Amino acid sequence: MHSDATRAALLRRLRVSAGISEDDAREIEALPIVVRQFPAETAVVRDGERATNSCLIVDGFCARSKTIASGKRQILSLHIPGEIPDLMSLFLHVMDHDLSTLTPATLGFISHDNLQKLHRRSPGVAEIFWRDTLIDAAMFREWIVNVGQRPTPARLAHVMIELRERLKLIGAVDGNSFEMPLTQEQIGEALGITSVHANRVIKQVRQEGIVEFNRGRVTVLDERKFQELADFDGRYLHQSPTL
């Protein structure tokens, strides 16, 4: 079958994480997708907008965020190739948050019409996508815990490990290092702290020889300490479909 690069990461992810059947894979391969390039730091969909497409990340990094009245911004999640961060807009038509690129990105747009049709035709695919939005919610739950309860160094380590575990699924971890293209300002927005405090925390874990963070790349120096610091239990990622 014709399996183009656009869908490769998505199918790879679904195969590992959702145990997709070959029929379902074919259905997904047949989905019409319109590909478009975006520069870094650009809004893809904005809070309040009405969406008629959902967006597959083909290449690059994205983030979801909300901005409150005072102007403070909270990053809700990071997204990598193979993910469809705004699948929820299929049923929640008006966006309640922003989706934007972190890096230059190539995105594939899938119309809600076509997704709906596919669901009617193939309930199995519908379940896979439903499950995907449920995992999304599970990640939000863990993010709440991170921001609400963990000491700031643990927050940083936790976000890093979550990202790494997801990057592994698509084969994007290179030994002990991986991409995490955020500025310290953005790291602060993800962890619920200011950028200067983010800087303090990064400095601290660096000095303790646990992890290096440089120009959007994480390098783990002491895996044991890193894990211990992060208090990470990957069960919430629900990466095993059989469970």
Added chain:
Amino acid sequence: MHSDATRAALLRRLRVSAGISEDDAREIEALPIVVRQFPAETAVVRDGERATNSCLIVDGFCARSKTIASGKRQILSLHIPGEIPDLMSLFLHVMDHDLSTLTPATLGFISHDNLQKLHRRSPGVAEIFWRDTLIDAAMFREWIVNVGQRPTPARLAHVMIELRERLKLIGAVDGNSFEMPLTQEQIGEALGITSVHANRVIKQVRQEGIVEFNRGRVTVLDERKFQELADFDGRYLHQSPTL
């Protein structure tokens, strides 16, 4: 049709929030539900358990939470009659958080088998439930923002208003006051602060004449100040199905 009290709050909520059809309502009325009583402060399902049922709150209040290694607990959401807090376990079989009662509660258990069958039979119902889990996720997103970015008095007010707006749907708001059966310890766990700080914050909003909180009941004294403090925009609750 036989519309018993068990399903009343659920149907009321779905009618307002999801625009359910009469056929779908009949399907839901026909769902077998096993009702059980629970005392206050009791686990219904625990983190790590494998669920074969989902649980409809018929009466009483529940909360979802996660506990980290250090023993700290984060409350993720509050739940009221008519909601199915663990609908997600339909596809994410092993729980990644706890569901427990806050008050004495009567809960109705719906087997995953019956839910699956209903979805196959009636895709419209499946979409309604899917939408419901997506709203759940939207509430988590807002909860992240609350804990991550808002000053603590605003956090408190925001959680209160969210609860109130949801209680309105099932007709459980009595003028300017409504139930919120949490101890100050639990409020702290919801807001990501300690119980003594929760006490400070409650004292402050009380002294400013904004809101009273007493033995699990909220009484709003100054609605304007309350709204302003909370920075509340209910769009994320997606209570209008047409949008």
Added chain:
DNA sequence: CGGCGTCCTTAACTTTTGTTGGAACCGGGC
């Protein structure tokens, strides 16, 4: 009705985090 346990309340003190402002660094464009 007295005692016990839970929750609420507060104070004093410590630690964490935010704020402000500025210096050093770094990469890209000219």
Added chain:
DNA sequence: GCCCGGTTCCAACAAAAGTTAAGGACGCCG
């Protein structure tokens, strides 16, 4: 090579939140 804008980094100080400890209110149960 050099300037420019955005990061990164840092220090000094201020504010917010955590910790510990203890007294008081309140309801429940014996």
